[in-house]
Each structure stands twice: as structure tokens, then as C-alpha cells.
Amino acid sequence: MHAMHDKQNPLTAKQLQKILDNFLGIILSKQRTTAEPAAALARCTRLRQEWALKWVKTLIRENVEMAYQFTIYAPKALALMDENGIEVWMTDTLAVYKKTGLPAAIAQLQAVESYAVVYRRKNTNLPLVDIQGVLQTFLIGLDGRRLKLASSEVTFTNTETLFLPAALNRFVRYEDNFFLYKAMAVHLWAQTWFGTWRRRLSTATAQFSHRNKAIRLFHTLERLRLDACIARELPGLYRDIGHLLTLFSEQRIPTGWEEIAHCLAQPSATVNDSYKLLETVYTWQVPAPVCYQGILLPEQVEQTMNLRRARDKKAFQAELTQLSQNNNVSTASKSQKNTPSLSETGVSTDTSTTSQGINNSENPSMVENQAVAESSRFGVEQIQSITQSPQITPILTIDGQPVSPSDNLKKVMDSIVQDNGRIPDNYWFSPSDGDGFEAVNDVKAASHAATVTQSSEKSVFSYPEWDYRRQCYSNNWCVLREVAVPLQSEDFVTETLQRYHGLLKTLRRTFEALRGGNQQLKKQPYGDDIDIDALIATYADARSGLEMSPYVFTKMHKTARNIAVMFMVDMSGSTKGWVNQAERESLILLCEVLETLGDRYAIYGFSGMTRKCCEIYPIKRFDESYNLIVRQRVSGIVPQKYTRMGVTIRHLTHLCKDIDAQIKLLITLSDGKPNDDDDDYRGAYGIEDTRQALLEAKREGIHPFCITIDTEAKMYLSRMYGAVNYTVIDKVQQLPFKVSDIYRKLTT
Numbered sequence: 001m002h003a004m005h006d007k008q009n010p011l012t013a014k015q016l017q018k019i020l021d022n023f024l025g026i027i028l029s030k031q032r033t034t035a036e037p038a039a040a041l042a043r044c045t046r047l048r049q050e051w052a053l054k055w056v057k058t059l060i061r062e063n064v065e066m067a068y069q070f071t072i073y074a075p076k077a078l079a080l081m082d083e084n085g086i087e088v089w090m091t092d093t094l095a096v097y098k099k100t101g102l103p104a105a106i107a108q109l110q111a112v113e114s115y116a117v118v119y120r121r122k123n124t125n126l127p128l129v130d131i132q133g134v135l136q137t138f139l140i141g142l143d144g145r146r147l148k149l150a151s152s153e154v155t156f157t158n159t160e161t162l163f164l165p166a167a168l169n170r171f172v173r174y175e176d177n178f179f180l181y182k183a184m185a186v187h188l189w190a191q192t193w194f195g196t197w198r199r200r201l202s203t204a205t206a207q208f209s210h211r212n213k214a215i216r217l218f219h220t221l222e223r224l225r226l227d228a229c230i231a232r233e234l235p236g237l238y239r240d241i242g243h244l245l246t247l248f249s250e251q252r253i254p255t256g257w258e259e260i261a262h263c264l265a266q267p268s269a270t271v272n273d274s275y276k277l278l279e280t281v282y283t284w285q286v287p288a289p290v291c292y293q294g295i296l297l298p299e300q301v302e303q304t305m306n307l308r309r310a311r312d313k314k315a316f317q318a319e320l321t322q323l324s325q326n327n328n329v330s331t332a333s334k335s336q337k338n339t340p341s342l343s344e345t346g347v348s349t350d351t352s353t354t355s356q357g358i359n360n361s362e363n364p365s366m367v368e369n370q371a372v373a374e375s376s377r378f379g380v381e382q383i384q385s386i387t388q389s390p391q392i393t394p395i396l397t398i399d400g401q402p403v404s405p406s407d408n409l410k411k412v413m414d415s416i417v418q419d420n421g422r423i424p425d426n427y428w429f430s431p432s433d434g435d436g437f438e439a440v441n442d443v444k445a446a447s448h449a450a451t452v453t454q455s456s457e458k459s460v461f462s463y464p465e466w467d468y469r470r471q472c473y474s475n476n477w478c479v480l481r482e483v484a485v486p487l488q489s490e491d492f493v494t495e496t497l498q499r500y501h502g503l504l505k506t507l508r509r510t511f512e513a514l515r516g517g518n519q520q521l522k523k524q525p526y527g528d529d530i531d532i533d534a535l536i537a538t539y540a541d542a543r544s545g546l547e548m549s550p551y552v553f554t555k556m557h558k559t560a561r562n563i564a565v566m567f568m569v570d571m572s573g574s575t576k577g578w579v580n581q582a583e584r585e586s587l588i589l590l591c592e593v594l595e596t597l598g599d600r601y602a603i604y605g606f607s608g609m610t611r612k613c614c615e616i617y618p619i620k621r622f623d624e625s626y627n628l629i630v631r632q633r634v635s636g637i638v639p640q641k642y643t644r645m646g647v648t649i650r651h652l653t654h655l656c657k658d659i660d661a662q663i664k665l666l667i668t669l670s671d672g673k674p675n676d677d678d679d680d681y682r683g684a685y686g687i688e689d690t691r692q693a694l695l696e697a698k699r700e701g702i703h704p705f706c707i708t709i710d711t712e713a714k715m716y717l718s719r720m721y722g723a724v725n726y727t728v729i730d731k732v733q734q735l736p737f738k739v740s741d742i743y744r745k746l747t748t
Contacts, residue, residue, distance in 0.1 A: 011049050013042040023056050024068050034068075040075035048078050055090060066097060066105055073109045080116035089115055126177040127167045135185055141470050142186075144193040144418055149185070155294030157188040158304040159197055159419075170291070176247060183241045183292035186234065190226040195271045197305060198421055201298035204275055208282060216286045219296045220254070221264065221274040223289075227252065228265035234472060244291055254287035305419060312416050313427055319409040410612070463650045465611065468688035478647035480614040485605065488635035490628070496588045507593045527555030564600045564622065564661035566652050566702075569637070570670035571605040571617060576639040579671045579709060586669070587619070587634050590739055591626050600661065606648040607640030609677045614647045615640065622659060642676040646689035649704075653697040666697055667739065668706040673717075691720045707738050 011019075017038035024034060041049055052074045059067035070090075077086050089112065097105035108115070128135075128151050139147055145160075152163035162185055168177040191197060201215065208214035231238040245252055253261045260277055263269065289295075405413065416423055459482035464473040497504065523534045534552045542548045567590070569583055587603060594601050602624075605617035619633045620626065649666070656664050674686030681689070694704045706717055706726040717726040727738055 008046060010042065010044065010046045013039045016041050016049065019053060020056070020071060023053075023060060024064060024071070027064050027068060034071060037071040037075070041071075044075065044078055048083075051083065052078065055086075059090075059094075062094065062097065063102060063105075066093075066102060066109075069106050069109050073112050077112045077116070080113065081119055085116065085119045088119065126169065126174060126181070128164055128181070129166075131178055131181060135181060138182065139185060139189060141467075142189055142193070143474065144189065145415055147189060147192065155184050155188070155292075156297050156300070157191055157294075158297070158300045159192045160304055160308070162188045171247065176244070179240050179244055180291060182237065183244055184294060186230060186237055186241075187223070187226060187292050188294065190230055191222070193418065194226055194229045195421060196222050196226070197301050198271055198419065199275065200302055201296065202302060204278075205298075213286060214278060214282060215296055215298065216289075217281050217284070218274060218278050219289070219293065220257075220287050221260070221277055221281070222271065223293055224253065224257070224261045225264040225269055225271075225274055228261075228269070231265075232267065233475060236472070241292065248291045250288075250290050252290070256284075257281075257287070308415065309419060312412050312419070315408070315412045316416060316423075316427055319406065319412060323405070323409065405612075461651060463647045465646055466689045466692035468685065468692075478611045478614050478644070480608075480616055480647050480651055483615045483617055485617045485619055485633040486636045486638075487629065487632035490631055490635065492584065492635040493588055493631045496585045497592070500585065500589060504589060504592060507589060508596055522554050523551040524553045524555050525550050527553030529554045562662035563665070564656065564659045564663070565594070565602075565665045565667065566656055567601065567603045568648060568652055568666060568668045569603060569605045569619070570643060570668070571607040571637060571640045572643040572671070572675070573607075573639045573641055574643070575671050580637065580639055583669055584634055584637050586739060587637075588631070591620070591630070591634070595626050600659070602655070603634075604648075604652060605637055606645070607642065608644050608647075609641040611644070611647075611676070611681075614644050616648060616651055622655075643670065643674055644676045644681060645670075645674045645686070646693040649690065649693035649697060653693070653700055653702060656697075656702050657700055664700075664702045666702050666704045668704070669739075670706060671709050687719055694720060 013035075017034050020034035020038055021028065028034065041052060044052070052071075055074070056067050056071060059070050074086075077089060081089065089108075092115075093105050093108045096108045128149070132149055136149055139149075139162075147157075148161040150161050150163050151166035153165070154163065155165065156163050164181060164184055168180055170180060171177050201218065205211050205214040205218065227238070227241075230241070242252065260281065263277065264273060413423070416427065461480045462476040463478045463480060464475045465477040466472075467474050522531045524531070531552050531554045534549070538549045538552055567587070569587065571580075575583065590601075591603075600622050601620070602622045603619040605619055606615065607617075608614035617637075619637070620630045624630060645668075652666060656666065674690045675682055676686065697704055704721060704725060706721050708717065708726065708728055717728075720726075729738055
């Protein structure tokens, strides 16, 4: 055991010096000893010590001096390279010795540090094929069309494929080479997503006498603009790119380009700004490209885009034809049925219905809504972006109503918008009576045509969504459209007030206790009456020889309330039945008692299907009074589709931001957790997006709370709202009481 232990322990400096002296004694002297090499080798492991001694014996057979020089540089080599690297180093040294002699071999040994750098670069060579799968997965997570990867001698894109070097060995560290690949790929992706190629570069640069210089200057301008876009969209990757620039000792912004970079960093900057600035910088010297920049090959891009645009246009018009035909069949079949309800997914084109499919002839108060619906039958819409968007997100409508397009149509639309920034006017055709297409210019002729609308409408919005897997936002991901609630008879309101007559009295007393009133302030220097307690205390002080306090009066102080409350009501399909009735009853009772309290409040329902068709239903806005129309809207609340909560919270937060109130509340009435038709939003993704939206609301000074009937709510609501900001009920009658309890708790 002792012998084995000794063999595993490193040799001491004294032991090593003795061994080396035996090997090299013939050339040693008082001035030339092995003490220093032995001390250095003593810090190595026993295995490496024996390996070095083995090489000393090998080199002695060739040349003793070379062996001695090896002992001097071996410790440094062992620290810089693995054993395979040192084997290569020594093999090369022997080859140099045999070819050119001892001086050259010693020089090879002395240059061990530079040799180690070259060796590591050769052996940390990162082939594209090794990380192609990982890089492809990363690109799939970004916005836009799916891009392919291929190797090439130069780095560029034709907007369908990203061409990257077959291998990278610019850095010693594997991670740095991988980050360089990632930076190259993201820069090329950004060209396709943020519109670098929406104008023909070859045509735009034809006016310049030195076209190649103009293209390179344009690339610098676009690189600065795209860097700013990446900083907003992918801040973590932007920091990694900054690290790469530091390693290369490169500047992100060329000297003298600071003002240009500032202009292109604005969120509103587009490729058109780069073209305008190109005339300004054309006489300037072309800056050196940064490590991830690559080159621009406009001819290859334009060839690819021309083919794709023709293909997309044809596919788009074919899909519109199919959708229009399907809609005509659907309309014909629906004309044989009763008036459709709000929850039906089909879209009626019956001119006797409003945009929600409710017959106005049954209620004269709905005439105004019908007029709005008629005027927007072929209205044009565009997403009103809350955050800067690189493109317009289209909404597919039939007779003014949003329709969920097929997967193929969505894919084609996304591709068209990515290439053009919008759907070009000459793409819009409706099926004609003949074999071809005709442009949709007449409103009546187009009443049954499927149309994606692209001009301004204030009731359509775009919001980001939080992707917890990538730990970043997908900007302009969700399309939210305000939809009018169909007005119904007041009978439900009247019946509810009669049914809960006794409960309403209790609720009114509860809320009246919260109403702002006169508060008696004690220990005042002046006032309307004597504060007996303060006077007694002051008299006692005087008897003790102390100075009497003047604070012996009371006065009345008028307290004012400055509160705004937003109620967010779940109108998903799962609320069908008693839950929907409970929601409507509770809202009626709440409106009655909140009117007594005098606080500002608003009520919005929400539902939708997929991220492209989220819906918000204004029931009562902050600036609306509680009138007949509001009561009819409450009566008209019916179950819809799914529960995509994050986009609704962001929209209501946006509305609350403009309200001047000391306390702002967001109270959600829901029967379950976030959910949608696409599998991606179910589970952790939906919960994390909702949580992020609630955190955004809190940062704006809005206090969120949730009331749910889901018995499994504890599994997810504590994650979204926090441990004390939600409550679970199991009986319908509890809902009005819980709302009043929560309201009192959060506003007093």
C-alpha cells in the first residue's frame, strides 16, 4: 500500500533534480543547473512528471542540449497544451532538428506559447455541421419564415438560406466560435425580418458611379440599423455580440458615424432611412466590416425573391378563392337556420344582422350598432401597434368580421408581409364570374369576398407575448380586436335585481361604509371643537410644571377617494351555464353598488381563438355612465372561445395607464387558467405569459387580483398573481361577496 501511495504522489523538486542531473550531467555546471526546471515540474502531477522524464530520455538519444532545453520549456507546455499537443510539438521539433539543425530546434522549443495558440485553434475548429442542428432550432424560435442553413466560402443570405462558413476557428474557446456563428446567423435573419431587402438594392445603387462602394456603405448603414433592432428584440444576444467585438477589438459604431447610428437606432427607422442616408455617406470611406457582418449579394436575393413573390401571389389568390367559396356555402346553409349566436365560429353575411349576428329588429336600441356594422362590412383595418413593428400584421375578415385563415393561408400571408411589409394592392382580388380574377373596388360587389384589411382602424391592436423558453418577447405577436357586445333585453337585469333584493341592500351598506366622508382629526392647533382627551393630558402636564400644548382642538377633514377599478371578465366557452349567469349577476350587482360609491370603474370581457384572433368586449368604459346600453351589454354577455389572458391584461394595462387615479385595480373574474386553441399556449407557456403581463401591470402601478371557481387554481394562480392576490370560490352566491371583500381590502 505504501509503495503504491508513493508512486501516485508527485515527485519533489529535490527528487526531480537528482533524476535530471543523472540524465544531463554531461552538460551541467555551477551556472547551468536543473534546479529551476525541477521546481517547475514539481508542481505537475506524477503522471505528467513521468511523461516529461520519458521525453527527456528520448531527446538525449538525439541531442543532450535539446533535451536540456526541453526541461526548461516542458512545464510551460504542460500548462498550455494537452499531452497530444505536446506530442505534436515535440514531433515537429525533432523534424526541425533533423532538417535544419540544433539552433532552429531550440527556437521551436522557445516559441512554445505561440505554438500552443496555433495548436488550440487547429484543434478547436468548429465545423458548421456539428452545431447546425442547434443553430437551426435557435432560428426556428425567431420570427419569420423558416430559414435553411448551408456552408459557403462567404457569409450572406438569399432570404431563404443563410450561408455560413463551413468551419470557424477564429477563437481558442469553443464557446466563442459558437457565438460567432450565432451572431452571423442572427444578422442574416435580421435582414430578412426587418426589411433590408424590401427594395431592389441593385436598382437603388445603379445611380452611383462606384456601385460596389455604394453597396458596402449601404451594408454598414443596415448593419447599424439591424444592430439596434436586435438590441430591442434580443438584448441578451446583443450583449454576446458586444463581447465578440471586444475580443476582436472592433468598434460597433465606426468613428465619425455616431450621428448616423443614432438616427438608425430610432424604433421608427426603416430600410428607407438607410437609403436616404446612403447619399450622405457616399463620399465617406467605407468602414471595415465587423466580424459577423458578411457581404450583400443583391442579384442572388432578387432572383430568389422574384420567384417567391410570384409563387406567393398565386397561392394567396387561390386560397382567397377557396375561402370565399366556402363562405358562400356557409352563408347559404345559415340562411336556412335561426339567427346565429355570438359563440358561433362562422361569420354571417345576412344584412339583417349586426356584426355579432343579432337581429336588430328585435330591439330598437340596437339600430346604432347595426349602422356601424353596415358601414364596416367591407371596411379596411390595420393593427394599431403598441410596440414598434417591422411590418403590418394583416387581419382576415369577411363582411367586416375576423376569420381564422387556414394554416396554408396564414403561412402565405406571413411570407408576403415579410417580403413587402404589407399585402400589395395588386394581390387583392375576389373571384369573378369568369375564369379569372377581378379587383375588389366596389363595396357591394365585395360583400361576400374574403378580405385582409390594411388601413387604419382604432379598434385593432397588436401586442407582444412573453416566451419563457427564450426568455424574451415575441413582438407584435397577438392581434387584439375590440368587438361590440350584442345588446339584449333588460329583462335579465330586472330579474337579477329582484332575485337579490336583500343581498343588494347588504352590499350597498358594505360599499357605503367605504365612501369618502368627513373624518374627525384630533390634537389640532385650531378647530371646531375641544379634544377632551388632549385637554386632559395638557392639564396634567401643566400641573406637573410643563408647558401646555396648543394641540387641544378637533376639526373635520373631508376625505376624497381617487380610485379606478378595471374588471376583466372571462367570456371563454368554458363559462357556459351557471358560471356565465353568475358573472352577469355579479356585474349587475357590482354596477349598482359602485354607482353608490362613486368610484370610476370599467368592465371588459375577453376571449378569442389563437394569437391572431384575440377579442376584447367593452361592456362599460371608464368614461361611460351606467345607463341602459351598459345594462343591455351585461345581459348580452355569452360564452365565446378560449382564454388567452396575457394579451388582454396588456391591453387593459394600456387603457389604465391613461387614467389619473391614486389607486388602480385590475380584478379578473375567471373560471380557469390561460388556454387557447393552439397547444403552445396551454400549460407553462400561457401561465408564464400571463404572469409576465401581470408583472408589467404592477410596474405601471396597477394592483391585480383574481377570483376563480377552478378548484385546481392553487397549482397556477399563486405563480401568476402571488400567494395572497387570488381567491377560489365554490358557490355562485359567494362571488358578489368576494368582489366586495377584495374591493374593500384593496381600496382602504
